[in-house]
Ligand SMILES: Nc1nc2c(ncn2[C@@H]2O[C@H](COP(=O)(O)OP(=O)(O)OP(=O)(O)O)[C@@H](O)[C@H]2O)c(=O)[nH]1
């Protein structure tokens with residue numbers, strides 16, 4: 155069944171893409187799907203839009219998509235909303251703020267639930283990005299959850315990270331505390347139609363002028379008034395690709411290795427758990443348990 | 454449904470009706486019951502609803518109508534779902550539907566109709582019992 159699905163995907167069947175994304179979101183068939191894709195297409199730009207809840211991420215992503223469509227570029231949006239840690243339920247409402255062009259094959263919007271905790275994006279988004287890229291979309295936009303946590307995973311999967319901040323009452327720079335500035339390549343003073351935008355811009359510029367800061371573009375955008383949107387896209391487009399920038403980094407390799415291991419041994423989770431239980435019950439000493447584990451994994 | 458992956462349901466408000474309180478209440482209840490609820494917003498056209506269901510690979514579509522346009526809009530959506538290769542998607546209708554129209558809607562393939570006073574628990578029970586249509 156997976157083979158048939160993959161064949162339809164290769165033939166650019168949109169329903170097959172949608173179903174494969176569901177499988178990946180559930181963590182099913184990851185290895186087989188990964189294997190069926192060609193190597194990562196480094197030429198498709200991946201833009202992450204991040205920032206606190208309510209800062210206007212979805213609205214801006216929608217406007218950005220329209221700018222891109224007007225330029226003839228097709229867009230796939232992977233929009234993440236948080237999943238409840240208690241029930242596993244989720245309200246995926248990002249697309250309600252985005253344009254609906256049901257007749258336009260060049261716009262794909264997929265809502266994803268991100269596990270609670272420190273994760274800013276849904277699980278296996280890296281693989282989903284490869285899938286929509288291979289399907290043929292020209293630009294990929296990932297909306298993170300608005301949890302306000304600097305998640306370095308976002309930096310790893312996107313070429314350009316855009317941080318949205320908005321004029322707020324008081325001097326409370328929540329996003330600064332959450333370490334969001336560290337992961338940004340572009341800072342957008344969003345809702346620039348609201349009072350306080352200029353002051354916020356100078357605050358941000360001041361922060362960025364502190365020693366040790368990277369060169370980061372700052373611009374004012376209003377999705378409501380449709381100002382600054384084309385400038386935003388040209389700024390994003392002129393950012394150097396992460397893939398050409400990344401220094402080979404041991405952490406990245408380790409993280410990927412971890413992921414590959416988790417996928418590869420998923421089917422053996424039960425056996426591993428069994429060994430751990432026996433060790434906890436003192437039926438095995440630690441050396442025996444380690445031997446057993448290696449045995450299970452080597453199978 | 455403990456180890457089952459969460460069902461994905463699109464809850465759409467179709468037509469020009471501007472009230473979405475009812476949809477919001479159902480949305481909340483389903484989310485709290487562990488469903489993944491995709492909310493595409495107010496004033497959805499049948500075309501955009503079908504596109505949402507397709508791109509989101511939803512198991513279920515809940516359509517809410519208050520405007521008395523159910524006998525034109527619902528059959529049209531059912532037809533478009535079929536044409537789009539989405540026959541497997543279960544469809545629920547919520548709203549004030551006259552008794553006489555209920556069998557007609559069921560005949561075009563609607564799985565169940567929930568009137569305005571339906572206890573939320575009944576909707577949840579129904580969906581749980583039906584399970585996933587896409588990934589059975
Ligand atoms: N004044 C003003 N309001 C805006 C602008 N853009 C978005 N908003 C409003 O900001 C609110 C939140 O917008 P969303 O796009 O849902 O924000 P979000 O960051 O995606 O929110 P989450 O996904 O919940 O984290 C809505 O009420 C929008 O109407 C803008 O440019 N100016």
Ligand SMILES: [Mg+2]
Nearest residue numbers: 211212248297
């Ligand atoms: Mg959003």
